[in-house]
């Protein structure tokens with residue numbers, strides 16, 4: 001069914017009340033192809049659960065929401081399974097499915113909002129783990145040719161919160177399903193991330209305990225979008241070269257830093273934002289969360305441009321103070 005002139009307030013976790021001229025949900029691949037074919041002259045865009053977007057204005061085209069469902073095991077042996085998940089499945093529901101069956105590999109990614117289809121777009125990551133570790137391939141519609149293609153891991157150019165789908169193939173393909181390789185017991189778990197290690201002290205390293213610890217940490221730190229609108233981390237953690245890092249360190253000896261690769265150091269953007277005094281600040285309907293400086297929140301009636309202006313102000317201040325250009329993690333529409 002195609003709806004006209006509807007508000008997307010309930011389709012983005014920022015809760016921004018922006019309109020779309022046309023709106024339709026996609027239930028399977030055939031439905032997708034038919035609807036895209038009809039969009040010869042009308043612009044369109046694809047959304048999952050709208051947890052990584054900021055709607056900055058009304059849209060004079062089609063907004064398609066990916067809703068195809070299904071989880072199927074394709075291969076199985078003593079050590080692992082290959083599972084195909086349809087793009088419209090909720091990511092956390094997939095994590096719960098794996099926990100229930102005792103398949104390991106995605107427990108650190110519990111409670112990340114959004115769909116399975118959007119997960120490869122920015123190579124979702126949390127608590128020392130990234131999607132690329134368990135990703136095998138995805139199936140996607142190439143918009144120009146209307147043919148389906150398979151992208152294997154090596155085709156995806158996964159990086160920190162990035163992939164080929166956010167770069168060269170941005171808005172050129174639509175992911176309809178993703179295949180993952182998950183481990184069967186005995187499991188190899190990743191508990192290196194300090195807050196996770198601390199939360200697991202005295203407990204067994206089971207995938208259920210890891211997921212429970214991750215869920216508790218996330219709930220204590222991140223605002224729940226159903227209570228206060230937000231899009232998770234608004235900015236990526238900047239990666240700078242060694243020379244620049246040493247200059248900053250001489251001025252700010254306490255600067256937190258993480259080794260990324262030779263000559264590349266990752267700096268927590270939240271620290272930079274705290275340092276310019278923005279953590280917990282409110283500007284009308286928009287503000288910076290008081291527990292997590294990376295998260296910009298909508299206190300109720302913010303427009304997309306209020307959030308965007310605040311984000312720009314933060315970017316400008318960080319550039320002036322530290323000479324670092326903060327990149328947005330959230331997709332702007």
Ligand SMILES: Cc1cc2nc3c(=O)[nH]c(=O)nc-3n(C[C@H](O)[C@H](O)[C@H](O)COP(=O)(O)OP(=O)(O)OC[C@H]3O[C@@H](n4cnc5c(N)ncnc54)[C@H](O)[C@@H]3O)c2cc1C
Pocket residue numbers: 013045046047048049050051052053066087112113114115116117118119121122123124125126173174175176222223224225230231232233331
């Ligand atoms: C409270 C909160 C916490 C978060 N924590 C994390 C975290 O820990 N780690 C992390 O990595 N992310 C995190 N995020 C960001 C978000 O959860 C992920 O980016 C998620 O994968 C987005 O899924 P979505 O379905 O909501 O995508 P959307 O926001 O709907 O879309 C995101 C982008 O992907 C495109 N897209 C969506 N589906 C498809 C598809 N099927 N094919 C092609 N393109 C598509 C859209 O056009 C858009 O550009 C968080 C967000 C929130 C609100």
